[in-house]
Amino acid sequence: MNHRESVDSQAAERYLLDEMSEIERHQFEDHYFSCIECSEDVRLGSTLERGVREVFANQHTAPVREPVPRPGFGWFDWLRGPALALGSVAALMACVVGYQSLVLIPGMRQGLSAQAIEPVGLRSVSRGSEPVVAVGEGAGFFAVAPDIDPAPDSDVSWVVRSASGAQVASSTAKAPAPGRPLILLLPNRSVKKGERYVIHLTQQDRNLGDFPFLAGSK
Amino acid sequence: MERQTFDSEYVRRLIDGDHETERNFVDYFDELLTLKLRSRLRSPELVQDVKQETFLRVLNTLRQRGGLENAASLGAFVNAVSNNILFETYRAQAKAPAELPEDVGGNDEHPVDTLISQERTEQVRKLLSDIPAKDSRILKMLFYEQRDKDEVCRTLGVDRGYLRVLIHRAKSKLRDALQKKAEIAGRS
Numbered sequence: 001m002n003h004r005e006s007v008d009s010q011a012a013e014r015y016l017l018d019e020m021s022e023i024e025r026h027q028f029e030d031h032y033f034s035c036i037e038c039s040e041d042v043r044l045g046s047t048l049e050r051g052v053r054e055v056f057a058n059q060h061t062a063p064v065r066e067p068v069p070r071p072g073f074g075w076f077d078w079l080r081g082p083a084l085a086l087g088s089v090a091a092l093m094a095c096v097v098g099y100q101s102l103v104l105i106p107g108m109r110q111g112l113s114a115q116a117i118e119p120v121g122l123r124s125v126s127r128g129s130e131p132v133v134a135v136g137e138g139a140g141f142f143a144v145a146p147d148i149d150p151a152p153d154s155d156v157s158w159v160v161r162s163a164s165g166a167q168v169a170s171s172t173a174k175a176p177a178p179g180r181p182l183i184l185l186l187p188n189r190s191v192k193k194g195e196r197y198v199i200h201l202t203q204q205d206r207n208l209g210d211f212p213f214l215a216g217s218k
Numbered sequence: 219m220e221r222q223t224f225d226s227e228y229v230r231r232l233i234d235g236d237h238e239t240e241r242n243f244v245d246y247f248d249e250l251l252t253l254k255l256r257s258r259l260r261s262p263e264l265v266q267d268v269k270q271e272t273f274l275r276v277l278n279t280l281r282q283r284g285g286l287e288n289a290a291s292l293g294a295f296v297n298a299v300s301n302n303i304l305f306e307t308y309r310a311q312a313k314a315p316a317e318l319p320e321d322v323g324g325n326d327e328h329p330v331d332t333l334i335s336q337e338r339t340e341q342v343r344k345l346l347s348d349i350p351a352k353d354s355r356i357l358k359m360l361f362y363e364q365r366d367k368d369e370v371c372r373t374l375g376v377d378r379g380y381l382r383v384l385i386h387r388a389k390s391k392l393r394d395a396l397q398k399k400a401e402i403a404g405r406s
Contacts (some may be wrong), residue, residue, distance in 0.1 A: 012389075013382040017360075017367060018257070026301070029254050033297035034290070036223070039250055044389045046253055049361045051342025051392075056362040058339075149355045178351045 001027040006038050016045040030171040058180050059145070119143035119183045123201065124209035132216035135193055141185045144209040148182060150175040150203050156182060157203070163196045177202065224292040226285065233281050244273055247296050254297075258304060268307060270301040343394045345388060353384050 001011065001024075011028045014020050019026065032038040120133045122144050135142045136214050150156050159170035168190045176182050184199070191197055193215050201208035231239035251272060255265045277300050286292060346354045356374055360381070361366045371377055 010382045010386065013385045016385060017378075017381060019367075019378070025257075029297055030294060033250060033293035035293075039293075041389065042253060043249055044393055045385065046249070047338055048342065048357075048385070048388055048392055051339050052346070052357050054339045055343045056358050149351055152351065167278075176345050178349075178354055180347075182395060204292040 001031045003038065004036055006031055006035070012041040012045055013044065016049065022043070068188060071120075119145040119181070120213070121181075122146040122211035122213055123210055130196065130212035130214050133213045134217065135191055135215045136188050138188065139186045142188060143183050143185050144199065144213060145181040145183050146199055146201060146209070148201055148208045150182070150201075150208060151177055151206075152176075154204055154210065156201055158184065158199055158201045160186065160190070160197055160199050162191075163198075168197065193217055224289050226289040229285050229289045229292060230279065232277065233285060240277075247273075247307075251296075251300055254300065255304070260321070264307065268300065268303050271303050272296065275299050275303070309320075313324070337399065338396070340391060341399065345391050345395065349388065356381065356384060357388065 001009075006012070006028065011020075011024075011031075015025065015028055028038075032042050120131055122131065124147070133142055133144055140179070146158075148156070154175060155172045156175050157170075157172045160168045162168055169186055173182060173184075196212060196214050199211040199213070201211070228239060232243055248269065251269045252265060255268055259265050259268065276296055280286065286295060286365070346357065352374060356370060356376070359370045359373070360367065365373075367378065367381065371381070
């Protein structure tokens with residue numbers, strides 16, 4: 001294989017995609033070990049592959065460190081970064097804050113103190129068994145990140161239902177920027193441990209998928 | 219990795235044991251050998267062994283022979299030596315599998331892959347946010363989720379040709395971004 005043949009046959013791309021026969025692989029390796037341009041191309045392909053893995057691996061394991069502020073939810077000004085959506089209980093929380101000076105709510109105060117929450121990635125029903133999401137005791141939140149691919153220009157609607165079909169939380173959220181996750185913060189008390197739940201997401205008329213999970217213990 | 223041309227002077231320095239040249243030689247071919255070997259040897263230990271043996275044999279042979287007829291063929295020589303060692307490894311495994319390190323299969327992440335620099339990851343992140351969401355999704359399915367390529371094509375309504383063109387364009391953008399970064403770094 002010479003350089004012209006390598007370029008014309010998209011050899012570097014087929015090598016990366018593992019589309020070559022063993023003979024072709026040997027021929028291409030014979031070539032790129034000697035060809036500066038093709039060896040650079042092969043290295044770049046490897047960099048792209050590993051970079052994509054790291055980017056998405058970091059998205060699904062990173063704790064919520066820089067949360068985004070939500071307009072109208074002053075209590076959550078510390079939230080920056082990926083798009084965050086709060087359940088319908090968020091409105092209740094805002095009311096609770098307003099009464100905080102009059103009514104002592106120790107449990108709620110504990111739940112609203114600074115904390116680090118690591119979102120659990122969720123995959124749609126077609127991708128296998130549901131993951132277990134660790135849910136803490138008392139007031140507080142757990143976070144999930146359904147693996148969706150929304151269009152960037154319109155809101156995402158979501159609803160959480162129990163196995164019996166009862167709705168436990170719902171809301172809408174601004175779609176995250178491409179490549180960024182949508183992280184949902186749900187109150188610990190909205191789910192029961194040992195029970196199965198499904199998050200259904202839509203965007204206008206488009207079904208973004210159903211994402212099951214099992215509420216478990218920490 | 220800087221562009222490297224191999225001439226008789228370079229080979230001479232290798233034979234003479236010039237440390238900088240030896241280091242450059244190993245750095246240049248280390249990744250190429252890893253990419254070649256990891257698709258054939260699941261065990262990271264075996265990949266390391268074959269690489270080390272390749273470097274040793276190439277250097278020893280160059281020193282014994284006093285060089286190469288054509289210095290520009292150094293790359294081809296390295297590849298040929300690695301092929302010989304690979305075949306020896308296969309034969310040794312076939313004859314006495316109990317004596318060799320275990321072939322650990324089924325790992326999604328090859329341990330010999332070192333993490334690429336933060337800067338490169340950041341460039342890939344920017345690339346993923348700049349390209350259409352569908353293309354970003356394809357790259358995620360291919361490289362992160364490691365889905366079957368035909369499944370990716372079916373799911374997103376594209377063909378294999380689209381995958382190749384996408385990867386080609388993504389690499390071009392990545393190359394431009396890394397070059398730009400290197401130029402800015404060079405000026406400052």
